[in-house]
Amino acid sequence: MHNLINAFPLYNFLKYCNTISLEKVILDCGAGGSNPPLSLFYEFGYETYGIEICEEQLEKANLFCNSCNMDLNIIKGDMKKIPFINEFFSFLFSYNTSVHMRKEGFSQALLEFYRVLKHGGLCYINFLSEDCDTYGKGVQVGDGEFKQIEDNQEVFYCHYKDNEVEQNFYGFEIIYKEKRIIQRKIDEREYTSAYLDYILVKK
Structure with missing residues (x-):
């Protein structure tokens, strides 16, 4: 039975991956959580690998794997130092991980993404836009970077201007780009989330 995931843009990424005649081997950077998006690719016959830096999120993923x-x-x-050899993967994605990383750190991760991907391989990444509700809230710690308190815990959010991150796509070509603006109403309060989605090919 197909396991539905909430990371809807990855269904589009899967469609792109299925058109590429490379071995179906994929890496998820930031793969933890109670419903790992990697399960989508597993169900479509991909050889899956994931890395996760947070022990709690890793444990949730392991519980999911055992139960399913x-x-x-x-x-x-750590996606800034991926524990795999050069050009091991045909496909790679990192969904919503840049949201909680400093810009400098994610730039390092992009270099690692390039290193472990095969030539002609595809990479999906996404970023928070400055049009998101979280922009400008809390204590500013960098350009587009803010620390907030949510449920008595400190949460870090990183936002990007349109096209800002593209200067860091060394060796990649953009084959898909989308800006998503999502408006939701929860408990009579309206929220706006805005994301920049990219699918890249390693040249």
Whole structure:
């Protein structure tokens, strides 16, 4: 039975991956959580790998794998130093991880994404836009970077201007770009989230 995931843009990424004649081997950077998006690719016959730096999120992913009898190969790891050899993967994605990383750190991760991807391989990444509600709230710690208090916990949000991040796409070509603006009403309060989505190919 197909496991529905909330990371809707990854269905579009899967469609792009299915058109590429490379071995179906994929890496998720930031793969933890109670419903890992890697499960979508697993169900479509991909050889899956994931890295997750947070022990709590890694444990949630392992519980999911055990309960659903899926071996997604998610291990502890840092996307700024991916524990795999050069050009090991045909496909790679990092969904909503840049949201909570400093810009300098994610720039390092992009270099690693390029290193571990095969030539002609595809990469999906997304970023928070400055049009998001979280922009400008809390204590500013950098350009577009803010620390906020949510449910008595400190949360970091990183926002990008349109086209800002593209200067860091060394060796990649953009083949898909979308700006998504999502408006929701929860408990009579309106929220706006805005994302910049990219699919890149390694040249």
